[in-house]
Amino acid sequence: MTLVIGLTGGIGSGKTAVSDRFENLDITIADADIAARTVVEPGTEALTKISSHFGDDILCPDGSLNRPAMRNIVFADKSQRRWLESVTVPAILAELRQILDNAKSPYAMLMLSSGNGQSPWIDRHLVVDVPVEVQIERVMSRDSNTREQIEAIIQSQLSREQRLTYADDIIRNDTGLEQLDIEIKKLHQRYLKLAADAS
Numbered sequence: 001m002t003l004v005i006g007l008t009g010g011i012g013s014g015k016t017a018v019s020d021r022f023e024n025l026d027i028t029i030a031d032a033d034i035a036a037r038t039v040v041e042p043g044t045e046a047l048t049k050i051s052s053h054f055g056d057d058i059l060c061p062d063g064s065l066n067r068p069a070m071r072n073i074v075f076a077d078k079s080q081r082r083w084l085e086s087v088t089v090p091a092i093l094a095e096l097r098q099i100l101d102n103a104k105s106p107y108a109m110l111m112l113s114s115g116n117g118q119s120p121w122i123d124r125h126l127v128v129d130v131p132v133e134v135q136i137e138r139v140m141s142r143d144s145n146t147r148e149q150i151e152a153i154i155q156s157q158l159s160r161e162q163r164l165t166y167a168d169d170i171i172r173n174d175t176g177l178e179q180l181d182i183e184i185k186k187l188h189q190r191y192l193k194l195a196a197d198a199s
């Protein structure tokens with residue numbers, strides 16, 4: 001089986017900047033956020049179940065899932081949240097597993113933006129680490145969120161320290177993008193070697 005590198009980090013730490021660079025090196029990326037959207041696209045089994053359960057009001061006029069409406073329902077009602085997860089989580093896992101199984105690259109990456117960063121499929125953890133102040137500044141200049149909203153999201157996520165306890169490799173991403181390119185190239189060489197040794 002392909003060596004799987006787990007890629008995690010807090011909001012705005014630079015996971016996408018990192019995964020884009022590995023993707024440019026032709027490494028397969030299984031992104032849990034993307035999978036969560038893919039499995040509820042129009043025509044999917046999950047979206048059919050969701051619209052039967054909540055009614056067609058949960059759909060936008062174009063037939064796609066009305067995400068803000070869905071969020072409001074599950075935010076207010078835990079049992080509905082559990083029901084939704086019972087439909088979406090197995091579909092997301094199947095989607096991610098398929099991407100990893102079809103990977104043609106010497107190793108693959110599983111990118112987890114939320115949750116505890118753990119998965120039995122991960123062989124080695126890569127954590128993108130930046131000081132909280134850098135997270136806040138970068139997200140404020142990327143999105144229209146307020147400082148308070150970003151701080152609340154950071155509070156709801158694992159702390160820097162918690163992430164670093166399970167890290168096998170760490171990218172300190174508070175320097176510029178040139179330094180990031182250098183770090184990625186080094187890690188790529190390391191992972192190629194690990195993948196070759198494991199096969």
Ligand code: ATP
Nearest residue numbers: 010011012013014015016017138142175176177180
């Ligand atoms: P999220 O958790 O919200 O999905 P993320 O961890 O994927 O975020 P990115 O979107 O990759 O983070 O990065 C956040 C912002 O910081 C982006 O605007 C990105 O371009 C910028 N950024 C990332 N790394 C660097 C860097 N080394 N130097 C300068 N800017 C950076």
